[in-house]
């Protein structure tokens with residue numbers, strides 16, 4: 001089982017990113033459960049979502065148990081850092097460095113890159129998704145990309161950028 | 170078949186569609202709102218209504234179900250407070266078709282005023298209640314709820330918590346168009362039965378007795394199964410607490426049998442006695458009140474014994490701690506090895522950049538610096554950040570609180586705020602009361618032409634069949650003016666005039682601030698605002714006025730506008746005392 005936290009600020013597309021990963025898992029025939037927060041928290045506040053991929057009933061991630069955190073801001077990554085386990089993977093959209101040890105960090109200004117390379121900041125999330133797909137041995141990256149084939153071309157390009165980034169960093 | 174990743178709320182709607190529901194009624198409220206939208210999406214040919222409030226929704230769903238139809242009614246738990254009146258009564262009469270009431274709870278709370286447990290209503294109204302543990306289970310239990318309702322002719326409640334409503338899970342769904350439509354979907358068949366549908370107190374007692382018998386049969390039929398015994402300790406759990414406990418027990422290999430309770434009320438007596446006999450220790454896990462736990466008398470721990478915290482959401486960590494403590498196991502710390510040398514900046518929710526509510530609140534502060542500002546429920550509760558919301562109690566209480574506050578504080582101006590959807594929900598009655606009782610208050614109706622907080626559900630006055638002005642006039646208000654919130658000066662003037670009117674005429678005045686929700690319309694002016702060097706860093710625009718598009722440039726010690734976030738409402742220009750903000754050329 002792989003479990004993690006996907007977080008950011010309200011309105012950044014955190015929920016969409018979480019649902020993309022879950023849908024991908026479902027289409028790969030792997031069970032998955034996620035949990036989101038809607039409502040008041042979405043008006044620019046902190047949004048944290050959870051996902052467990054594998055056999056389980058709930059999406060509740062315990063502290064120190066997350067295999068990964070994907071965060072659309074540095075602050076939200078830090079706010080949820082208590083969830084990550086030793087040697088877990090931290091994937092963050094930021095141009096700031098982290099003062100943090102004990103985890104594997106992929107930090108890059110994904111939205112800026114997406115704006116430059118793919119013409120829109122919104123594809124930053126897909127870049128992070130690509131890194132996620134590329135950095136876990138447990139995920140069949142080739143199969144995932146095969147399933148994603150029907151997605152819009154730009155999305156695929158952004159995801160592939162992320163996969164490559166993960167494989168070369 | 171499509172293998173999708175569905176929200177719990179979507180699967181509840183899908184189960185209602187597949188159970189042959191004719192009509193669905195709801196009032197939006199987090200975390201329940203997506204159920205009706207999903208019902209509309211899955212079965213566009215069936216009837217779905219966003220009712221004015223939850224009482225109306227439940228009465229309509231009940232009325233159709235009494236006519237032999239199958240209905241769905243959805244709300245959040247505080248909505249059930251509003252709908253409690255019909256619930257208690259329909260529990261006695263029952264229905265002739267089928268009716269499922271979904272009341273979604275919000276332990277935490279995340280988006281609500283309380284952590285109340287809808288299952289307590291079920292117990293007290295004597296309505297069977299099912300408590301799903303995740304989206305797939307929500308589908309199964311909603312289907313079961315319709316079967317129970319049809320078989321016993323009773324209204325049945327399904328109570329998902331937020332973590333079930335807003336979880337997604339993989340689910341194999343049928344092709345929706347292939348769902349057979351049954352007769353009952355097309356029309357009901359009302360059968361007159363006065364002793365039942367119009368029961369007098371004498372008949373009510375008879376109905377009550379019949380109901381109690383039915384509940385006993387149902388409890389026995391639905392009795393939870395005690396598994397083959399492996400351990401001396403058992404966890405008895407329902408809802409999301411069950412899902413978490415099952416995962417924790419499996420992942421950590423803890424020495425507990427686990428028993429799932431699908432239906433916390435009515436709970437079979439025999440099951441309880443048997444469980445108490447079989448096990449040495451029982452831990453009951455449920456959210457948020459000890460509904461199941463109250464049935465147990467011996468060997469049992471939970472909220473009543475202080476083992477389980479009495480407030481807040483249960484988490485995997487809390488449940489793990491409870492079970493480890495009960496089992497006498499000490500937990501090794503997993504976090505060793507990670508060092509974090511920085512901490513995050515706190516984020517609080519704020520009104521969106523360019524939201525029409527912000528300047529309306531700001532105008533209120535300018536028009537009545539020592540005013541009292543009762544508020545209401547919606548995005549605009551965030552007016553607390555602008556110090557323009559002093560109370561937030563429940564839907565519609567802004568207007569009644571304004572009347573009360575004015576009576577207690579006659580020397581201070583009172584301006585209350587209420588959104589358009591909330592105004593039609595329960596505001597109209599409060600406003601009528603204020604008119605009848607000569608309350609010299611100002612009611613600011615913040616009309617964003619939608620129900621924004623819960624996901625942009627439609628509002629009554631956008632049907633073109635009535636206006637807010639007509640509703641106010643109908644309530645007896647004589648002073649009703651419209652104001653554009655983006656024009657600060659005129660807004661302040663309108664409020665001052667309204668206050669003057671209220672005091673001289675001893676009657677409520679209404680100011681309607683209309684600006685369609687910019688987040689819904691994705692409004693963006695071609696031009697943005699810009700801050701010049703005249704800025705003295707007085708903090709007003711980014712702290713007091715709090716536009717999220719404005720931030721403080723620490724190095725330059727002045728305010729700055731994030732052009733990608735600024736939508737160009739140009740209100741900050743009117744707010745800056747230094748005239749340091751202008752339209753960007």
Ligand code: SF4
Pocket residue numbers: 043519520521523524525526548549617621622686687688689
């Ligand atoms: S969603 Fe609409 S009404 Fe709510 S804060 Fe944003 S702009 Fe204002």
Ligand code: SF4
Pocket residue numbers: 700703704705706707708709710711727728744745746747748749750
């Ligand atoms: S309100 Fe005007 S002077 Fe004050 S910080 Fe903002 S731009 Fe500067």
Ligand code: SF4
Pocket residue numbers: 522523697698716717718719730734735736737738739740741742
């Ligand atoms: S114009 Fe001013 S107040 Fe309006 S969104 Fe832009 S920065 Fe905010």
